[in-house]
Amino acid sequence: MSVMLILLFVVAVDQSTKYLITANMMEGASIPLIKGIFHLTYILNSGAAFGILENSRWFFVAAAVGVLGALFYWRRHIRNEKPLLRFGSALFAGGALGNLIDRVRIGMVIDFFDFRVWPIFNVADIAICVGAGLIIWSMLMTEA
Numbered sequence: 001m002s003v004m005l006i007l008l009f010v011v012a013v014d015q016s017t018k019y020l021i022t023a024n025m026m027e028g029a030s031i032p033l034i035k036g037i038f039h040l041t042y043i044l045n046s047g048a049a050f051g052i053l054e055n056s057r058w059f060f061v062a063a064a065v066g067v068l069g070a071l072f073y074w075r076r077h078i079r080n081e082k083p084l085l086r087f088g089s090a091l092f093a094g095g096a097l098g099n100l101i102d103r104v105r106i107g108m109v110i111d112f113f114d115f116r117v118w119p120i121f122n123v124a125d126i127a128i129c130v131g132a133g134l135i136i137w138s139m140l141m142t143e144a
Contacts, residue, residue, distance in 0.1 A: 010090070041114035
């Protein structure tokens with residue numbers, strides 16, 4: 001599967017889930033799916049993971065544009081890499097673009113997955129974390 005298709009799939013799933021949350025829940029509302037363990041909780045996050053650098057919208061916009069620009073610049077190199085690095089890059093870029101859309105459109109990121117023992121997150125956050133992990137793993141395996 002191509003990097004661009006994976007990237008677009010991640011953005012589509014991310015934005016679709018965020019639309020469903022915003023269309024069906026009020027900000028701050030929480031729906032227990034597994035009571036006390038996993039809830040859908042609609043919040044707007046003006047920071048990054050764990051709420052760090054709160055209210056730094058333009059910093060995060062610039063960082064996402066920079067990351068996406070770097071991935072675009074290196075696209076020919078990435079295209080020739082092993083599948084794990086290509087897949088990780090596509091997930092990472094798709095997640096970055098999904099959260100960038102929120103930051104540009106509404107100034108904050110829509111989060112809703114709530115495991116009660118972890119900060120609330122979204123599909124884009126999952127893609128960024130898994131993508132970064134796959135990129136690191138691929139690089140470590142290449143060095144070994």
